[in-house]
Amino acid sequence: MDLTRYIAAYDPTSSTVPVYLVSGIDAFESLDTLTGPQKKWLTATGFDAKPGSHATFMDQDGALAGVVASVKDGDFWALAKVSSALESGRYVIANTETTHAHVVAWMLGKYSFDRYKTPKSDKCPVLMLPDGFCGxxxxxxxEAITLVRDLVNTPTEDMGPTDLQDTAEALAEEFGATCQTIIGDDLLDENFPAIHTVGRAAAAGREPRIIDLCWGREDAPKVTLVGKGVCFDTGGLDLKPSQFMRWMKKDMGGAAHVLGLARLLMTTNVDIRLRVLISAVENAVDGNAFRPGDILNTRKGLTVENGNTDAEGRLVLCDALTLACEESPELLIDFATLTGAARVALGADLPATYTNSEDVWNTLENCSKEAADPLWRLPLYGDYDSQLDSNIADLSNISESPFAGSITAALYLQRFITEGTDWLHLDVFAWNQSARPGRPKGGEAQALRAVYGLIKSRFTAS
Structure with missing residues (x-):
């Protein structure tokens, strides 16, 4: 879905409808451009100026003459509700400076996932950008957020490992990047045993794979993004109950995030050597599915006792993280829909965030606030590391304790990070449980804009 068609450069020859942004019930009284009758009309129609609310008024001929929209300071999403409700036409923010946040919110208000719906006529309210504003x-x-949402929303039948590969290859072709993939039993030959083990039970045509996209000049700072691409998670032999399996098409949300972030970085030409690694599998059930109690080999050489086949995300990530560390990136970031424990701790909207670098966190926290893109740091608490001990392998993929599940999952991943590598791990939900302005129910990009700000801040000369 192309959301950029809802914005356009200002054209002085075209007629526009003014949009007045206010905050507070009495705010529109101070708008000198409104006539007395127009103000009375707003009052009479019950306009209450709650954030996200809007009202329209007409001219003497009955044509739309203006829109008054209530936008609370710092509310990134308020204009999204307005754009989603307006009729087709050209609009301009009339009483205040048009900001980047206004424009993004306006576009996201028009997002919908309509791949499988009967086409309907679309209202197309276009926000005209002021002279000198670069959209x-x-x-x-x-576009990046749309890509993440579309990938997560797509059912697994149309978004398996091959489809993720197709998406990465299309991005590579669009931006002049390279993309290589290792598939099926070739994973064993190339030393990705954990990825192969988790995905080997999938049907023909949906074999496990690692996708490797590279872009940018070779001598630029190396930034590597790793995404969990479990395209469907049955739980494996430790089968999920149906109510928990229903939305497991979204378990490739980490892969969707790194592809969306890669699109944003490449579109804006951030000067880095970008590498994107995706472990793409289906955690399926078949006679050759891996079992509880099995010992898995990993690329790093560590052996892992499988305590639960539904803790597969960290198994496919560990091989990719090991590969990432082999070229010593200056920043390594992974996104994964990794644990239900993170949702218990922080709910659906706050990605649990872990890092071994205070500098990374300090910059990321500032970028999160600036972009109104929330996240929350949890500790890599070393005293819990022993909970991953195994009697018969180097470590287990789960803790036997019912507590701190997101932390122990992050500690598991940390075992595969080379010392001295700046690493950031985001345990995201990648989903809106209910609809809100600009955020319909379904797939969601979380912390993407904040992480983009981190990368741009660290690797763009001021």
């Missing part, structure tokens, strides 16, 4: 950055953010 490229806002458009790039909207």
């Amino acid at each position: 490229k950055q806002a458009g790039a953010e909207a």
Whole structure:
């Protein structure tokens, strides 16, 4: 879905409808451009100026003459509700400076996942950008978020490992990147045994694979993104109950995030050597599915006792993280829909965030606040590391304790990070449980804009 068609450069020859942004019930009284009758109309129609609310008024001929929209300071999403409700036409923010946040929210208000729906006529309210305003950055953010949402929303039948590969290859072709893939039994030959083990029970045509995209000049700072691409998670032989399996098409949300972030970085031409690694598998059930109690080999050489086949995400990530560390990136970031424990601790909207670098966290926290893109840091608490001990292998993939499941999962991943590598791990939900302005129920990009800000801040000369 192309959201950039809802914005356009200002054209003085075209007629526009003014949009007045206010905050507070009495705010529109101070709008000198409104006539007395128009103000009375707003009052009479019950306009309450709650954030995200809006009202329209007409001219003497009955044509739309203006929109008054209530936007609370710092509310990134308020304009999204307005754009989703307006009729087709050209609109301009009339009483205040148009900001980047206004433009992004306006576009995201028009997002919908309609791949499988009967086409309907679309209202197309276009926000006209003022002279000198470059909408490229806002458009790039909207495109990246759209990509993440579309990938997560797509059912597994149309979004398996091969489809993730196709998406990465299409991005590579669009931006002049390279993309290589190792598939099926070739994973064993190339030393990705954990990825192969988790995905080997999938049907023909849906074999496990690692996807490796590279972009940018070779001598630029190396930034590597790793994404969990479990395209469907049955839980394996430790089968999930149906109510928990229903939305497991979204278990490739980490892969969707790194592809969306890669699109944003490449569109805006951030000067880095970008590498994107995706472990793409289906955690299926078949006669050759891996079992509880099995010992898995990993690329790093560590052996892992499998305590639960539903803790597969960390198994496919560990091989990719090991590969990432082999070229010593200056920053290594992974996204994964990894644990239910993170959701118990922080709910659906706050990605659990872990890092071994205070500098990374300090920059990321500032970028999160600036972008109104929330996340929350949890500790890599070393005293819990022993909970991953195994009697018969180097470590277990789960703790036997019912507590701190997100932390112990992050500690498991840390075992595969080379010392001295700046590493950031985000345990995301990648899903909106209910609809809100600009955020329909379904797939969601979380912390993507904040992490983009981190990368840009660290590797773009001021």
